[in-house]
Amino acid sequence: MTYHNPPTTPRKSAVFDDYTLSEIRRAASTGIYDIRGGGAKRKVPHFDDLLFLGASMSRYPLEGYREKCSTTVTLGTRYAKKPIELKIPITVAGMSFGSLSANAKEALGRGATIAGTSTTTGDGGMTPEERGQSQTLVYQYLPSRYGMNPDDLRKADAIEVVVGQGAKPGGGGMLLGQKISDRVAEMRTLPKGIDQRSACRHPDWTGPDDLEIKIIELREITDWQKPIYVKVGGARPYYDVALAVKAGADVVVVDGMQGGTAATQEVFIEHVGQPTLACIRPAVQALQDLGMHRKVQLIISGGIRNGADVAKALALGADAVSVGSAALVALGDNDPALESEYQKLNTTAGAYDDWHEGRDPAGITTQDPELSKRLDPVLAGRRLANYLKVMTLEAQTIARACGHNHVHNLEPEDLCALTIEAAAMARVPLAGTSWIPGQGNL
Amino acid sequence: MCGIVGLFIKDASLEPKLGQLTSTMLATMCERGPDSAGFAVYGPATKGRAKITLQSPDPDRDFAGLTAPISKAIGAEVSLERKSTHGVLSVPAGKVDAAREALRTGHPHLRIMSSGDVIEIFKEVGYPTQVASRFDLSKMQGSHAIGHTRMATESAVTTMGAHPFSTGPDQCLVHNGSLSNHHNLRRDLIHDGMSFETENDTEVAAAYISWRMKQGLNLGEALQKSLEDLDGFFTFVVGTKNGFGVLRDPIACKPAVMAETNQYVAFGSEYRALAGLPGIDAARVWEPEPATVYFWER
Amino acid sequence: MPTVDLATTSLRELNELLHKQGAGTNETQWEILNPKGRHAVAVGVDAPLNIDIKGPVGYYVAGMNKHANIVVHGSAGPGAAENMMSGKVVVKGDVSQYAGATGRGGLLVVEGNASSRCGISMKGIDIVVKGNIGHMSAFMAQTGNLVVFGDAGDALGDSIYEARLFVRGSVKSLGADCVEKEMRDEHLDLVDNILQRSGLNGVKPKDFRRYGSSRKLYNFNIDNADAY
Incomplete structure (x- = not known):
């Protein structure tokens, strides 16, 4: 018999994988870094790595439907004359008109209102559509101050001073020219069609000592009625939350690295910031150390997808969570029914993130009038409301199973972790053990 | 993240009011730094004597009977004036190093806040007005003073984490801002023999200035050099036995305002700090330029 | 004429009183x-009031002003007339950083000097400074006009959009994408109009030089990476 030399199976590099190779080619060809929307796509320890213990003998569960498990949350009890009362512990995160179509903003307002929660403006000012359709509207105060004016400030139910966001802590915004339509340009006082370069710091204050004075100004302008939130990206959550509290925040929002953005450098989204799971305990610790846990409310965002995520975030000490990307999916973003159109954009449903290019076939992340028309704000609003209510029911189900009559009574001790990483980050024991890795440091 | 005040007196007739004016200035900066406060006071010199300011977590225990062992160790008479948690030890000039060594070895739980011919540094955790009143700042006299109110950013709220930081004999430094390369710089300075008491970024800046001055630079030159080596946001106010200096980083985002009359030079993080000074309405008031060393001496 | 003494009245009471004044108020x-x-003296005023502030103020005086005519008889701290919508704010002394930041309308007149970042992110406001302005002024300035009698510091108009800058004295350096431009008749008229509204005189429109965007950063090009 003849003996052949066996061929070597072609082996692709784990370091230079296909995606990496394509990125090198793309950079070489286009001369621009990759800009995209969304949040971190890489796998990081997340809520999936935690499990609830539930009740059995040592704890008594509550009966579904009959025995009440409340989900209400009050935000802004520290200084505001008019705190915000929500029926559910899930809010809709800030997303700008400009990055989203007017119909999408209206749908978010409608959905949040039906579900009994708040929605939030974004880096582009307040549109009449969203104010009109949002029972409770949080007005973002951003470095760009696009469209900022005292009338809208007074119309808002709360003010969110945005210091950073999870997708890009320390970074500014970036909206490419394709989406600067006439209306967006007018609202932002920019020439049509140019790239918008947003600042990473606020134009008129730097640091918590100045922020304290800025917050007083905002309170004075609005006669101390509205809660002031401070939103930070998940970077140094212990110190950032402590400083937000010292600067006078009523509510602190911590957005982990899975939190989405309209458009930012991929390198920023994937390589800066901490996973949401890793941000919660340091943030809560800061509040506890200052004696302000539950007095200054904590909202957690970045990769919240379902009622289990909600319940886990609350159990770790949050007062509420916020959804952005998931809300867009609820409206109809990345729907496989539109697969043929996503294919035309060289992508696939579920992966589409070129929101800044304004060609969203779902009519959500676009300013194209024809595409925008595809989104029925009433129907999409209903879908969002359904989704928010389902998440709430899921969180209630878990809370009852752990014997709690309010979702806020969930505790870290109701949880265990599946991985050492998640155990260390969430500061709960590895399943089946009493071991919490990494204790002793912040 | 903090509030800074400083007053450098040119007209000696104002020296009895140094503490009172500084105390009023410091009180306006409470919101900027509610966590802790401190101040350096450059008081009258006593011929042939130097002083070491000490702090103790348990002053009743530590300060009673302290003078005898120190006197014995350095072979010279010392005296101690207690001020709340602090004590000012008077030692013969030329015996400062020996006294510091005796304190370090025999009384390691005492913290040395400053030493020099005229400087006294007092600092504690607490609301700035309360800190000032426990040390009777308003009654102190002298030629210049630098005060600080602290909003801690990334290091603990402790006595030693409060400002001013002493940078050498009769030297001190306070800081508003946040340095971004202090960990690397700290490692380099430790390698070169500097030692640290806290995790505070400001202490790195202070040690950096001392290190440069040990190399033979004067304070102005050391500050100038710091512009090359320090990264981040900062406004510094520094004091020496006869001098008073100010430096802002090149970006200069942190607030700073100065006033000068024939009687004084004053620094405030905000104008509020200067509003109560005599003759302020007629003073030259300006903001220090970025990356520019300002230095007064008398 | 109501007089409010901040030595005896709280800031909250003052601003509340001012906010209660509607368009048709007699006061x-x-x-x-x-x-x-x-800080925050006379912020959020939304009525055609004439307000004289007798002495120096801190941060954000006249912040978000609408309609009111506010005169500070003294110096002002950071962010004077920030995000002003309309009306007029005059500061008789110097102003600190961020004067007129993000302002969307109205006129800010500084009779002394302005420090750094004057007119940062301005969005339609007109600003006149009789003295000098500091570094990074008109950073990311979007629209509106900045008229400076004296000198400008480093990096004037960095990343500027469509705002127009008129400087009579020297400019220490221009920021990214900011260039000197021709002073045409329309610009002379514009400066003349702003000067008249400011009430300041002694200078002529032709004494000023104009600076604005070269618009090279309006759409990304990797060969401009040094500017980012």
Whole structure:
């Protein structure tokens, strides 16, 4: 018999994988870094790595439907004359008109209102559509101050001073020219069609000592009625939350690295910031150390997808969570029914993130009038409301199973972790053990 | 993240009011730094004597009977004036190093806040007005003073984490801002023999200035050099036995305002700090330029 | 004429009083005493009031002003007239950083000097500074006009959009994408109009040079990476 030399199976590099190779080619060809929307796509320890213990003998569960498990949350009890009362512990995160179509903003307002929660403006000012359709509207105060004016400030139910966001802590915004339509340009006082370069710091204050004075100004302008939130990206959550509290925040929002953005450098989204799971305990610790846990409310965002995520975030000490990307999916973003159109954009449903290019076939992340028309704000609003209510029911189900009559009574001790990483980050024991890795440091 | 005040007196007739004016200035900066406060006071010199300011977590225990062992160790008479948690030890000039060594070895739980011919540094955790009143700042006299109110950013709220930081004999430094390369710089300075008491970024800046001055630079030159080596946001106010200096980083985002009359030079993080000074309405008031060393001496 | 003494009245009471004044109020002349560098004095006013502030103020005086005519008889801290919508704010002394930041309308007149970042992110406001302005002024300035009698510091108009900058004295350096431009008749008229509204005189429109965007950063090009 003849003996052949066996061929070597072609082996692709784990370091230079296909995606990496394509990125090198793309950079070489286009001369621009990759800009995209969304949040971190890489796998990081997340809520999936935690499990609830539930009740059995040592704890008594509550009966579904009959025995009440409340989900209400009050935000802004520290200084505001008019705190915000929500029926559910899930809010809709800030997303700008400009990055989203007017119909999408209206749908978010409608959905949040039906579900009994708040929605939030974004880096582009307040549109009449969203104010009109949002029972409770949080007005973002951003470095760009696009469209900022005292009338809208007074119309808002709360003010969110945005210091950073999870997708890009320390970074500014970036909206490419394709989406600067006439209306967006007018609202932002920019020439049509140019790239918008947003600042990473606020134009008129730097640091918590100045922020304290800025917050007083905002309170004075609005006669101390509205809660002031401070939103930070998940970077140094212990110190950032402590400083937000010292600067006078009523509510602190911590957005982990899975939190989405309209458009930012991929390198920023994937390589800066901490996973949401890793941000919660340091943030809560800061509040506890200052004696302000539950007095200054904590909202957690970045990769919240379902009622289990909600319940886990609350159990770790949050007062509420916020959804952005998931809300867009609820409206109809990345729907496989539109697969043929996503294919035309060289992508696939579920992966589409070129929101800044304004060609969203779902009519959500676009300013194209024809595409925008595809989104029925009433129907999409209903879908969002359904989704928010389902998440709430899921969180209630878990809370009852752990014997709690309010979702806020969930505790870290109701949880265990599946991985050492998640155990260390969430500061709960590895399943089946009493071991919490990494204790002793912040 | 903090509030800074400083007053450098040119007209000696104002020296009895140094503490009172500084105390009023410091009180306006409470919101900027509610966590802790401190101040350096450059008081009258006593011929042939130097002083070491000490702090103790348990002053009743530590300060009673302290003078005898120190006197014995350095072979010279010392005296101690207690001020709340602090004590000012008077030692013969030329015996400062020996006294510091005796304190370090025999009384390691005492913290040395400053030493020099005229400087006294007092600092504690607490609301700035309360800190000032426990040390009777308003009654102190002298030629210049630098005060600080602290909003801690990334290091603990402790006595030693409060400002001013002493940078050498009769030297001190306070800081508003946040340095971004202090960990690397700290490692380099430790390698070169500097030692640290806290995790505070400001202490790195202070040690950096001392290190440069040990190399033979004067304070102005050391500050100038710091512009090359320090990264981040900062406004510094520094004091020496006869001098008073100010430096802002090149970006200069942190607030700073100065006033000068024939009687004084004053620094405030905000104008509020200067509003109560005599003759302020007629003073030259300006903001220090970025990356520019300002230095007064008398 | 209501007089509010901040030595005896709280800031909250003052601003609440000012906010209660509607468009048709009879109490149009206000005097504020002893501000002593306080922050947020007369912020969020939304009525055609004439407000005289007798002394120096701190951060954000006249913030988000609409319609009111506010005169500070003294110096002002950071962010004077920030995000002003309309009306006029005059500061007789110097102003600190961020004067007129993000302002969307109205006129800010500084009779002394302005420090750094004057007119940062301005969005339609007109700003006149009789003295000098500091570094990074008109950073990311979007629209509106900045008229400076004296000199400008480093990096004037960095990343500027469509705002127009007119400087009579020297410019220490221009920021990214900011260039000197021709002073045409329309610009002379514009400066003349702003000067008349400011009430400042002694200078002629032709004494000013114009600076604005070269618009090279309007759409990304990797060969401009040094500017980012």
